[in-house]
Structure formats: structure tokens, C-alpha cells
Amino acid sequence: MKLDKTNVTITNVQMHLESAFHKFFREPFAGFPRFKSKKSSRKSYTTNVVNGNIFLEGKYFASLLFCCENQTAEKRPAEKFIGIDFAMQGMCVFSTGKRAEYPMFYRNTEKKLAREQRKLSRCQKGSQNYKKQKKRVALCHEKIRNQRKDFQHKLSASLAESFDAVCVEDLNLKGMAGGLHLGKGVHDNGYGLFLSMLEYKLEERGKYLIKVDRYFASSKICSVCRKKKEELSLSDRIYYCECGNRMDRDVNAAVNIMNEGKRIFAECA
Numbered sequence: 001m002k003l004d005k006t007n008v009t010i011t012n013v014q015m016h017l018e019s020a021f022h023k024f025f026r027e028p029f030a031g032f033p034r035f036k037s038k039k040s041s042r043k044s045y046t047t048n049v050v051n052g053n054i055f056l057e058g059k060y061f062a063s064l065l066f067c068c069e070n071q072t073a074e075k076r077p078a079e080k081f082i083g084i085d086f087a088m089q090g091m092c093v094f095s096t097g098k099r100a101e102y103p104m105f106y107r108n109t110e111k112k113l114a115r116e117q118r119k120l121s122r123c124q125k126g127s128q129n130y131k132k133q134k135k136r137v138a139l140c141h142e143k144i145r146n147q148r149k150d151f152q153h154k155l156s157a158s159l160a161e162s163f164d165a166v167c168v169e170d171l172n173l174k175g176m177a178g179g180l181h182l183g184k185g186v187h188d189n190g191y192g193l194f195l196s197m198l199e200y201k202l203e204e205r206g207k208y209l210i211k212v213d214r215y216f217a218s219s220k221i222c223s224v225c226r227k228k229k230e231e232l233s234l235s236d237r238i239y240y241c242e243c244g245n246r247m248d249r250d251v252n253a254a255v256n257i258m259n260e261g262k263r264i265f266a267e268c269a
């Protein structure tokens with residue numbers, strides 16, 4: 001927000017000070033006016049619109065305060081289950097065989113971010129161009145964050161709408177990022193954020209999010225005959241089993257996660 005150089009700024013500060021003193025003298029518990037703290041104060045400033053004194057540029061924020069009744073619905077029996085396997089780079093695979101992936105425009109913004117970051121690396125640190133470029137990079141990051149959030153909201157809403165129980169792997173994100181050199185992808189997915197969206201959206205509808213133990217061998221088990229493989233490398237994209245089952249690796253895992261979820265659900269019920 002950009003403010004013009006009218007006297008509104010000074011007038012406002014003076015008015016705030018006046019009301020602070022007014023309170024101090026009139027109200028029994030109001031303390032003596034204090035300066036903003038250098039360490040912990042919010043960098044905020046309140047003003048009012050007079051004769052078009054405020055020029056807005058860029059983003060607009062709106063705050064709404066409202067009351068609503070508790071949305072949590074009564075729990076109900078679960079019939080429609082789905083399992084989700086989270087593959088790398090933000091892709092998830094469902095036990096139904098379908099996949100969901102970040103849309104193309106998200107990938108495009110990612111490319112743009114890489115471009116802007118390259119440009120930044122060529123700018124001289126501290127220069128005017130550097131500052132401008134840094135702002136562009138920050139805006140790109142923000143756009144990506146927003147696009148990701150939007151996608152996650154829509155996906156979790158449609159899942160919560162269509163299924164009674166959603167089964168997921170309770171991933172240990174830190175362990176995964178450290179151990180497998182897949183860190184960036186895992187963190188970028190905002191997996192934890194997605195799960196919390198899913199959780200409250202299901203809850204609101206009286207439905208269930210079932211977390212399957214992270215040590216459950218979802219990838220190694222055959223989803224048809226339940227036999228477990230000893231070895232399965234990350235490069236094996238198709239799951240083959242002696243029983244004749246031949247399935248996409250991630251779909252096989254998602255079906256296993258769903259079955260395990262059903263088992264847990266039956267145990268708790």
C-alpha cells in the first residue's frame with residue numbers, strides 16, 4: 001500500500017496519541033501511552049481514506065469476521081473407501097487407478113521461477129536491479145504457493161465429497177527427505193498441509209481420514225494375493241507377481257493402502 005504525502009499521516013498519529021492519553025486519564029486500567037517497541041512491534045500503521053489520499057498498488061487484502069455453528073457432522077458408516085499413494089513431484093495415485101497431478105500452469109510458473117532466479121544470480125548484489133529482480137522472484141514464489149494451495153483445496157474437497165473414508169500413508173517427511181535424497185520433492189508437495197485440509201473437510205462431512213502406519217510395506221505387497229516381495233527397487237515401475245498380477249507400481253501401493261485402511265477401520269468400529 002502506498003500513501004501520498006498529505007497531512008493525513010501526521011494527523012492520524014496525533015489522533016492516536018490523543019486517544020491514548022484520553023484513555024489514560026479517563027479509564028482506570030489504561031496504561032500510560034508507550035512507544036512502539038523496536039524489537040517486537042508489528043510494522044503496522046492505521047489510516048483512513050480522505051479525499052482519495054490512498055493509492056493502492058498490487059495486492060488487496062480483505063478480512064472478514066464471522067460466526068458460524070460448529071460444522072462437524074455426526075460420524076456415519078463408511079462404505080466408499082479410497083487409498084492414495086503419494087508419488088514424487090506432487091503426483092498422487094489413487095486405488096481407483098486414476099492420478100492427480102499439479103496442472104500445467106503450475107509447472108509453467110515453476111519454469112518462470114527458475115528463469116527469474118537465474119537472472120537474479122547475474123545481478124550485482126545490492127544494486128537497484130538486484131532489488132527489483134528479488135521482488136520478482138518473491139512474487140513467483142508466492143504465485144506458486146497460491147497455485148499449489150488452490151489445487152490442494154480442490155483435490156481434497158472433491159475427495160471428501162466423493163468418498164466416505166480416505167486412506168493415506170502417514171509419512172515421516174523428515175526421514176524421507178533425509179534418507180532418500182528426494183527431499184525437495186517431498187517438501188514441495190506440502191503433503192502435511194494437504195492431509196490437514198483433507199482431514200477437516202472429511203470431518204465436516206462426518207467422514208474419515210485413515211492413516212496407515214508408515215512402516216506398512218504398501219509397495220512390496222501384491223494387492224491381489226497379499227504375497228510380499230523382498231526386493232523392490234524405485235525404478236521398477238510395474239509390479240509383477242507370481243499370481244499373475246501385473247499392475248502399475250503406484251496403483252498397487254494405493255490399493256494396499258486402501259485395504260489396510262479398511263482393516264484398521266473394521267478394527268476400530
Ligand SMILES: [Zn+2]
Nearest residue numbers: 222225241243
Ligand atoms: Zn500376487
